Amino acid sequence: MDFWQGIEALKARWTARAPRITDLLGDGDRNAALTGVAGSFVFDMTKTSIAADDWAELLALAADVPARRDAMFTGARINETEDRAVLHTALRGTDPVMVDGVDVMPGVHDTLARMRAFADEVRGGRFTGQGGTITDVVNIGIGGSDLGPAMAVLALAPFHDGPRCHFVSNVDGADWAETSKGLDPATTLVIVASKTFTTIETLTNAKTARDWMGGSVSDPAAQFAALSTADDKTRDFGIDPSRVLGFEDWVGGRYSVWGPIGLSLMIAIGPDRFDDFLRGAREMDSHFRTAPLAENLPVMLALAGIWNHQVCGYPTRAVLPYDNRLARLPAYLQQLEMESNGKGVTMAGDAVAGVAGPVVWGEPGTNGQHAFYQLIHQGKVPVPCEFMVAARGHEAGLDHHHRLLIANCLAQSEALLKGRSHAEARATIADRFTGAELERQAAHRVFEGNRPSTTLIYPQLTPEVLGGLIALYEHRVFAEGVMLGINSFDQWGVELGKELATSLGPLVDGADASGKDASTQALLAQLLAWRG
Numbered sequence: 079m080d081f082w083q084g085i086e087a088l089k090a091r092w093t094a095r096a097p098r099i100t101d102l103l104g105d106g107d108r109n110a111a112l113t114g115v116a117g118s119f120v121f122d123m124t125k126t127s128i129a130a131d132d133w134a135e136l137l138a139l140a141a142d143v144p145a146r147r148d149a150m151f152t153g154a155r156i157n158e159t160e161d162r163a164v165l166h167t168a169l170r171g172t173d174p175v176m177v178d179g180v181d182v183m184p185g186v187h188d189t190l191a192r193m194r195a196f197a198d199e200v201r202g203g204r205f206t207g208q209g210g211t212i213t214d215v216v217n218i219g220i221g222g223s224d225l226g227p228a229m230a231v232l233a234l235a236p237f238h239d240g241p242r243c244h245f246v247s248n249v250d251g252a253d254w255a256e257t258s259k260g261l262d263p264a265t266t267l268v269i270v271a272s273k274t275f276t277t278i279e280t281l282t283n284a285k286t287a288r289d290w291m292g293g294s295v296s297d298p299a300a301q302f303a304a305l306s307t308a309d310d311k312t313r314d315f316g317i318d319p320s321r322v323l324g325f326e327d328w329v330g331g332r333y334s335v336w337g338p339i340g341l342s343l344m345i346a347i348g349p350d351r352f353d354d355f356l357r358g359a360r361e362m363d364s365h366f367r368t369a370p371l372a373e374n375l376p377v378m379l380a381l382a383g384i385w386n387h388q389v390c391g392y393p394t395r396a397v398l399p400y401d402n403r404l405a406r407l408p409a410y411l412q413q414l415e416m417e418s419n420g421k422g423v424t425m426a427g428d429a430v431a432g433v434a435g436p437v438v439w440g441e442p443g444t445n446g447q448h449a450f451y452q453l454i455h456q457g458k459v460p461v462p463c464e465f466m467v468a469a470r471g472h473e474a475g476l477d478h479h480h481r482l483l484i485a486n487c488l489a490q491s492e493a494l495l496k497g498r499s500h501a502e503a504r505a506t507i508a509d510r511f512t513g514a515e516l517e518r519q520a521a522h523r524v525f526e527g528n529r530p531s532t533t534l535i536y537p538q539l540t541p542e543v544l545g546g547l548i549a550l551y552e553h554r555v556f557a558e559g560v561m562l563g564i565n566s567f568d569q570w571g572v573e574l575g576k577e578l579a580t581s582l583g584p585l586v587d588g589a590d591a592s593g594k595d596a597s598t599q600a601l602l603a604q605l606l607a608w609r610g
């Protein structure tokens with residue numbers, strides 16, 4: 079059956095049945111089927127409205143995933159619109175992978191060895207700034223050249239034993255100004271991370287950083303390193319090839335944290351722990367490649383997403399890590415998921431017959447509970463929630479905090495599931511109100527319940543677990559993309575805005591704006607008046 083016909087059939091049955099998730103939870107076999115295990119992860123999708131027979135039909139929709147997956151892992155050019163292989167998995171792999179008849183793995187291992195050597199030199203004080211041992215590292219990059227390492231460096235803070243790491247991404251000068259405050263140029267290493275080395279934000283920030291450093295040291299370029307596929311451009315910028323770590327075009331920006339783009343993370347936590355990070359991802363790769371679809375965690379996450387978004391029609395998904403150090407995970411996943419699957423055209427160039435990827439958003443718990451959970455519990459449009467929590471934190475003396483964290487995480491999914499009826503709401507306030515006022519007040523305290531959520535649990539957020547977590551989401555996005563028939567590995571949708579920004583530059587300097595639409599002209603005129 080065609081994917082979209084399958085979705086329509088599932089939607090019709092789900093609408094007719096209008097199941098209560100609490101009723102579905104009575105079926106032990108269904109619950110076992112909707113609970114997945116891979117390495118250190120347990121994924122519970124029993125609090126969704128997927129019935130046992132729905133699950134069997136959803137799995138059938140994933141039938142094309144294995145062949146496509148195998149094509150990806152073995153170096154086929156599955157990124158068809160850019161005519162590229164998709165091999166971020168090779169960055170953490172061990173086995174040979176052939177692209178155009180050449181094994182890419184010796185190159186991958188050579189680059190990893192160079193990263194390790196440089197990280198060790200920086201961490202061990204053998205590579206120094208012109209004022210002594212490197213105390214601070216600033217990674218300048220944006221999108222995939224920022225979000226992965228920035229998210230991972232924060233996530234693995236308990237494992238830091240190297241120099242401090244900072245991240246500058248926004249072309250807004252505020253980002254550079256705030257980050258560079260208090261840094262000593264003579265003991266700072268600047269890493270310019272850009273796959274293409276053409277990204278205007280990154281090049282602007284890199285030049286500003288070079289000027290800043292040039293104010294204090296005689297040879298600023300000596301304290302610069304670059305991570306890029308464009309050797310010629312890094313050389314033009316003045317960075318010595320010995321401090322340029324290259325990678326190939328078969329690594330997409332949002333999938334690039336495993337190689338040179340992860341250098342800041344490697345410097346922060348050390349090469350051995352970076353190896354653990356890679357190993358965690360490799361174990362998830364192996365699970366994705368070998369586990370049957372019905373027990374395959376990335377496929378299960380993908381099907382939970384397909385069910386909530388395409389079958390039930392819920393437009394967004396909230397990612398809610400009950401793990402404060404995963405504060406940047408929602409932003410990271412926004413790029414991973416929305417840049418990969420936010421598409422309207424199939425691989426064949428036709429319009430997608432339904433909606434592709436959902437809006438992904440979120441914040442860590444418990445903070446979100448005191449902000450937007452109001453809408454999640456009582457707003458009219460259900461928001462499928464993706465909870466995640468570790469069994470243990472890293473703060474040995476603060477386990478009572480972690481106990482509360484777990485309790486809150488489980489409480490939220492329980493509240494979403496069960497809700498509170500009008501009668502129950504009335505009972506909670508019957509001592510304070512009577513008559514019509516009691517009914518009115520009770521109405522505000524009703525929770526519909528029956529709201530879907532999934533929960534991912536793991537023992538503790540270690541480098542290995544983080545590696546597995548990111549790989550899990552990468553493969554989830556891949557599996558969804560295969561089912562939707564789209565190319566998850568291009569991002570043409572970011573181009574138009576970039577082109578227009580280039581054409582608008584001179585207009586901000588006062589050039590003739592008459593070719594622009596009326597709204598843009600008016601906004602520009604006011605901004606120019608204020609700029610004086």
Ligand SMILES: O=P(O)(O)OC[C@H]1O[C@H](O)[C@H](O)[C@@H](O)[C@@H]1O
Binds near residue numbers: 221280417
């Ligand atoms: O690494 P760079 O070439 O500088 O690209 C940085 C980012 O910008 C692009 O516009 C894309 O949307 C991202 O996928 C990419 O990660």
